[in-house]
Amino acid sequence: MAEPKMLDCLNKIRNVLKGTITREQVSDWAEIYVSADDPKIDDDQVWDMLILLSGIDLKDSPNSYLHSVDDLNDWLEEYK
Template sequence: MLQALVDGAITPAQADDWARRWMVEGGIRIEDELVLQGLGWLFGADLMASPSSYLHGPADFRAWLEEFDAHR
């Protein structure tokens, strides 16, 4: 999903919706810290800095993916 977000194949809102299922609605305890961190990034991908701009953008998405890949 991080790669899809970086590639523009999904929107920040779609990334958030997908991660929400695991973070909020899943009822599953996630014990892998890297997976949990990745889900946290995706879950916050559509946070707004103002009514008209996102808090995070493409550079952030790339940095998240690079950090995730560096720790796999």
């Protein structure tokens, strides 16, 4: 399993915003790394982003996500 790069993480967010991938798919992808016994992620910013992305599908009600579209855009700005 290749170590993800920041560009991979940012593209996942962009694809969620475009509607080409679901939040649940991104969360599942990030969770593979976050829950690994020895994740081997050398870049601390990538690690932080993976933690954020593992919770991108959290809901604050049955019909709305905890992290808004504005939050996702903020993540893009913060980590690019």
